[in-house]
Amino acid sequence: MSAAILDTYAAKVLNAANEQHPSFASEMTRYVRALRDYFVELGPSRFKEVADAVMRHPVKALMHSDPFTWRTYDKPRGYAGDAVMLDYIYGPQFANPPCPSQAAQRLYLYSTNSHSCQGVRYRRDQLAIAIDRAAVDVDSPRILALACGHLRELSSCRAFAMKRNLEIVAMDQDKLSLDQVERDYGSYGVQILHAGVREILKGRIDLRNFDLIYAAGLFDYLPDEVARPLIVRLFQALNPGGRLLYANFVPEIEDCGYMETFMDWHLLFRTKFETLDLAHGVSITELSDRKLWTDPLNTMAFVELVKAPSSPQEVEDG
Numbered sequence: 277m278s279a280a281i282l283d284t285y286a287a288k289v290l291n292a293a294n295e296q297h298p299s300f301a302s303e304m305t306r307y308v309r310a311l312r313d314y315f316v317e318l319g320p321s322r323f324k325e326v327a328d329a330v331m332r333h334p335v336k337a338l339m340h341s342d343p344f345t346w347r348t349y350d351k352p353r354g355y356a357g358d359a360v361m362l363d364y365i366y367g368p369q370f371a372n373p374p375c376p377s378q379a380a381q382r383l384y385l386y387s388t389n390s391h392s393c394q395g396v397r398y399r400r401d402q403l404a405i406a407i408d409r410a411a412v413d414v415d416s417p418r419i420l421a422l423a424c425g426h427l428r429e430l431s432s433c434r435a436f437a438m439k440r441n442l443e444i445v446a447m448d449q450d451k452l453s454l455d456q457v458e459r460d461y462g463s464y465g466v467q468i469l470h471a472g473v474r475e476i477l478k479g480r481i482d483l484r485n486f487d488l489i490y491a492a493g494l495f496d497y498l499p500d501e502v503a504r505p506l507i508v509r510l511f512q513a514l515n516p517g518g519r520l521l522y523a524n525f526v527p528e529i530e531d532c533g534y535m536e537t538f539m540d541w542h543l544l545f546r547t548k549f550e551t552l553d554l555a556h557g558v559s560i561t562e563l564s565d566r567k568l569w570t571d572p573l574n575t576m577a578f579v580e581l582v583k584a585p586s587s588p589q590e591v592e593d594g
């Protein structure tokens with residue numbers, strides 16, 4: 277495929293947007309898939325040249341009129357994928373940013389329904405299910421939401437709606453996001469912990485006795501040499517029978533080229549087996565179960581590790 281085809285597709289997208297043509301979504305999908313194909317074929321470093329050329333095309337102004345694409349690109353908090361941007365994905369009950377034109381509004385609706393965004397919403401629901409499950413297993417489960425963002429999984433969580441006792445520690449490196457968590461959920465007893473992965477790995481914070489620990493939207497940013505010891509450390513912080521759940525975007529998702537180009541959003545994609553392999557440092561003898569699955573669109577891999585219940589010997593020894 278010659279890169280010139282991208283200009284042709286971009287021109288069709290622009291035309292469909294300006295004419296408010298019903299083919300706009302199809303033109304976008306064709307363009308998004310072509311960007312994906314280049315990204316997959318060339319790899320991140322060689323794709324950069326293609327992305328730079330695309331960013332010189334007038335289609336860039338249209339893409340950046342979409343508040344979701346723009347926020348990710350602009351990075352007002354200094355990093356892509358902040359919790360406000362996640363709220364755009366989660367829906368109008370959390371965020372309804374103004375769009376400067378009708379074309380921008382259509383694009384916003386399109387981009388926040390991309391495969392990756394559908395995967396993110398599925399991921400939030402998996403977190404909510406994990407909390408529900410913990411509340412079935414344990415009366416007052418202790419839960420660590422690592423890299424919690426705005427903790428929006430609580431809005432899909434039945435145990436939370438049913439006012440079950442949940443001892444939730446919401447941890448993030450971003451103070452502004454934690455302030456939002458405090459405003460929305462502080463009165464429900466959610467505790468805030470302003471710290472990052474580094475503090476965990478340096479042993480500066482004491483994490484223990486959790487029935488559930490989960491991290492979503494974190495491992496896609498962590499290289500293996502950070503992710504692997506982190507998983508071991510988190511697993512140690514579980515009670516017997518406790519669960520650790522984490523997720524990672526998988527390679528070749530439909531919008532990966534769009535994300536790289538117009539959002540300047542660079543994730544560490546891992547296959548589902550690479551995602552599972554991050555937990556290699558957890559001894560198999562410490563596990564009573566291990567699950568690996570993906571969402572229906574195959575954008576995200578999920579791993580759940582269940583810590584073995586303590587053996588009778590351990591209980592006797594106290």
Ligand SMILES: C[S@@+](CC[C@H](N)C(=O)[O-])C[C@H]1O[C@@H](n2cnc3c(N)ncnc32)[C@H](O)[C@@H]1O
Pocket residue numbers: 357358359362400422423424425426427428447448449450453471472473474491492493494497
């Ligand atoms: C993509 S958001 C995900 C938020 C939330 N888990 C969700 O799924 O909606 C990523 C979050 O990870 C946090 N984060 C990124 N790196 C971190 C680190 N090293 N330590 C703690 N939090 C981190 C960011 O501040 C941000 O809130």
